[in-house]
Amino acid sequence: MNPQLIGIEALTGTYPFDIRQSMKAMRLNRFFWEMRLPQARELWLSDRKAAYDAAALTVEERALVDATDWLGLIQYGVCFFVLEKFARVVKITNLGMYASMRGETLEAFLKTRKVPDAV
Numbered sequence: 845m846n847p848q849l850i851g852i853e854a855l856t857g858t859y860p861f862d863i864r865q866s867m868k869a870m871r872l873n874r875f876f877w878e879m880r881l882p883q884a885r886e887l888w889l890s891d892r893k894a895a896y897d898a899a900a901l902t903v904e905e906r907a908l909v910d911a912t913d914w915l916g917l918i919q920y921g922v923c924f925f926v927l928e929k930f931a932r933v934v935k936i937t938n939l940g941m942y943a944s945m946r947g948e949t950l951e952a953f954l955k956t957r958k959v960p961d962a963v
Contacts, residue, residue, distance in 0.1 A: 846860075846862055846863075849862065859918050859919050861921065861923055861924075864921075865920075865921030866921060866923070868920070868921045869920050869921030869922050869923075871899055871900055871901055871902070871905060872899075872901065872905050872908075872909075872917070872920065872921075872922050873921075873922055873923050873926050874899065875895075875896075875899040875901060875905075875909075876922065876923075876926035876927055876929050876930045877926045877929065878899070879926075879929035879930045879932070879933050880929050885933050888933065889933070892906075892910070896909070904920075905920075908920060909930075912934055912936070912944075914927070914931075914941045914944045914945050915944070915945040918945070927941070928941075937950075939953065939954070
């Protein structure tokens with residue numbers, strides 16, 4: 845284990861992204877990185893099974909994607925920065941992802957922010 849991560853499990857809501865997590869989620873991270881390409885987006889939108897097969901995603905990984913389980917994807921080891929690529933495909937903003945990760949609606953989440961005129 846990375847010595848910098850000793851005791852990290854005691855910090856509730858902390859999901860470090862390290863080499864171990866990166867390797868575990870390599871297929872998903874590559875799948876989401878590819879979403880920057882029009883042909884990858886079009887394939888997923890038109891034929892999810894073919895897109896998943898091309899990326900060799902496991903049953904568990906496919907279920908996480910299908911459910912757009914943002915927190916589950918982070919906990920699995922997906923890098924947030926590639927997850928943003930996919931969020932745009934399903935028309936979710938970063939704020940929408942954050943709200944979902946907290947189990948809140950976007951409106952409820954915005955009320956917890958120090959943003960003037962938040963809904």
